[in-house]
Amino acid sequence: MKKGLRIKIDNEPYIVTEFNFVKPGKGQALYRSKLRNMITGAQFERTFRSVDTFEPADLEKKKMQYLYQEQGKYCFMDNESYEQVFLTEDQVGEAKNFLIDNLEVEILFFEDNALEVSVPNFVDLVVIRADPWAKGDSVSGKTKPVTLQTGYQIQVPPFVEEGEKIRVDTRSGEYLTRVKD
Amino acid sequence: MERDGRLADKREILWKRAGMIRAIRDFFTGREYLEVETPLLIPALIPETYIDAVACGDSFLHTSPELHMKRLLTAGHPKIFQICKCFRAGERGSNHLPEFTMLEWYCRGMDYRRLMEECEELIVSVAADLGSGDVINYQGGAIELQRPWETISVREAFASYAPMSMDKAVTENCFDEIMVSSIEPRLGFTQPTFIYDYPASGSALAKEKKDEPVLAERFELYMGGKEIANACSELTDPEEHHRRFLNVNRHRHSAGKSIYPIPEHFLQDVARMPHAAGIALGVDRLAMIFCDLPAIDDVVSFVPEFL
Numbered sequence: 001m002k003k004g005l006r007i008k009i010d011n012e013p014y015i016v017t018e019f020n021f022v023k024p025g026k027g028q029a030l031y032r033s034k035l036r037n038m039i040t041g042a043q044f045e046r047t048f049r050s051v052d053t054f055e056p057a058d059l060e061k062k063k064m065q066y067l068y069q070e071q072g073k074y075c076f077m078d079n080e081s082y083e084q085v086f087l088t089e090d091q092v093g094e095a096k097n098f099l100i101d102n103l104e105v106e107i108l109f110f111e112d113n114a115l116e117v118s119v120p121n122f123v124d125l126v127v128i129r130a131d132p133w134a135k136g137d138s139v140s141g142k143t144k145p146v147t148l149q150t151g152y153q154i155q156v157p158p159f160v161e162e163g164e165k166i167r168v169d170t171r172s173g174e175y176l177t178r179v180k181d
Numbered sequence: 182m183e184r185d186g187r188l189a190d191k192r193e194i195l196w197k198r199a200g201m202i203r204a205i206r207d208f209f210t211g212r213e214y215l216e217v218e219t220p221l222l223i224p225a226l227i228p229e230t231y232i233d234a235v236a237c238g239d240s241f242l243h244t245s246p247e248l249h250m251k252r253l254l255t256a257g258h259p260k261i262f263q264i265c266k267c268f269r270a271g272e273r274g275s276n277h278l279p280e281f282t283m284l285e286w287y288c289r290g291m292d293y294r295r296l297m298e299e300c301e302e303l304i305v306s307v308a309a310d311l312g313s314g315d316v317i318n319y320q321g322g323a324i325e326l327q328r329p330w331e332t333i334s335v336r337e338a339f340a341s342y343a344p345m346s347m348d349k350a351v352t353e354n355c356f357d358e359i360m361v362s363s364i365e366p367r368l369g370f371t372q373p374t375f376i377y378d379y380p381a382s383g384s385a386l387a388k389e390k391k392d393e394p395v396l397a398e399r400f401e402l403y404m405g406g407k408e409i410a411n412a413c414s415e416l417t418d419p420e421e422h423h424r425r426f427l428n429v430n431r432h433r434h435s436a437g438k439s440i441y442p443i444p445e446h447f448l449q450d451v452a453r454m455p456h457a458a459g460i461a462l463g464v465d466r467l468a469m470i471f472c473d474l475p476a477i478d479d480v481v482s483f484v485p486e487f488l
Contacts, residue, residue, distance in 0.1 A: 021274025024365060024408065025401045025408050025411045026383050026384060027231060028230075028231045029231065030357060
């Protein structure tokens with residue numbers, strides 16, 4: 001068992017979010033772990049013995065397209081079947097910073113439940129708000145904050161201007177380069 | 182290079198750790214304890230249900246120096262201490278390394294109550310040598326070293342902190358689980374805590390209490406929620422030893438674990454062993470406390486993953 005493992009308990013999928021080996025004086029080896037229910041988001045602690053066994057959660061990934069967001073629900077569509085699914089803001093997590101209309105994403109399913117979205121490693125986004133480039137800002141290493149079309153705030157080099165498109169690494173959330181259309 | 186960098190970052194910690202070990206030595210030599218070295222590579226060890234030894238050829242790396250220190254005690258060395266490496270297969274976590282440093286000391290004629298006092302004296306003396314004073318700041322809290330320290334029996338701890346009594350936890354086979362989830366997180370935060378009188382069923386070589394033989398004369402010291410030391414009034418009856426060893430091997434066998442050879446020389450000696458108390462203290466964990474660091478990895482120069 002390890003951090004990030006997805007297991008099935010009482011027919012629901014859980015992700016192991018924390019995992020530590022413990023051994024109370026002269027006692028047996030135990031694993032204190034924190035689990036998150038991947039459907040409800042509920043977290044709880046559980047202590048396992050080294051002899052306990054688990055069933056892995058049977059998860060499936062599907063390519064889908066991001067459509068829109070309404071009242072905290074994010075809608076995605078399967079381009080072949082036109083089937084639509086919704087994720088909550090919690091389930092979308094950090095990915096919401098990079099969701100632009102029609103973006104192709106992968107949705108993780110457990111049976112018929114959509115659980116998580118993964119966005120591509122690199123996404124191009126438009127800068128919708130930036131302070132103008134002031135003289136003297138070009139000192140190397142200096143950055144300024146700008147706001148992207150998704151509302152995401154990011155540090156960029158001072159030469160990036162409003163209306164330009166930039167490429168962001170979605171894994172680190174950091175600026176990579178400017179993009180010319 | 183990154184690893185070299187990490188090692189260089191440990192300079193201050195390694196100095197403090199070395200200072201702590203020097204202070205421990207000074208304490209025991211000042212009290213006329215004899216510093217001893219016993220073999221690490223041994224043909225038979227004290228079988229324990231939940232401690233797995235690392236096999237090495239036909240022998241084992243010792244899991245603690247207990248067996249040979251007791252033989253020295255029997256041979257007429259009344260006050261002995263040792264700081265050595267111990268090896269336990271499969272133990273790895275934020276408080277565990279499969280190879281770690283242990284301090285053990287034994288004193289003839291002492292019982293576990295008196296040993297608690299000596300334990301207090303040791304840590305207060307080390308703190309003074311390190312310039313920590315009466316308070317150790319650990320992970321945002323303050324552990325006061327003013328004596329006497331808190332003492333609580335295991336039974337009281339279950340009554341105060343656990344969802345069921347100690348006896349019920351033993352019967353329902355969830356003693357260890359409750360210990361780690363409800364009790365350990367409450368011990369040793371405002372001052373160090375001695376928790377004592379463990380169920381005899383889980384105390385390998387501790388003497389049973391005269392008036393209540395389901396309990397063993399054993400204590401553990403906790404600081405900042407961490408188990409720092411384990412001690413007991415030592416069992417001296419060779420037949421009881423033999424019975425317990427066979428029992429441990431039966432448990433290990435039914436759990437699908439290897440069984441251990443019986444340490445015959447030890448059994449012969451133990452009949453002559455004087456009444457004594459002994460204690461094992463985790464040096465790495467004590468260094469975590471004194472250095473205010475959350476993981477055992479932080480207080481050793483190398484961890485097994487980077488060898």
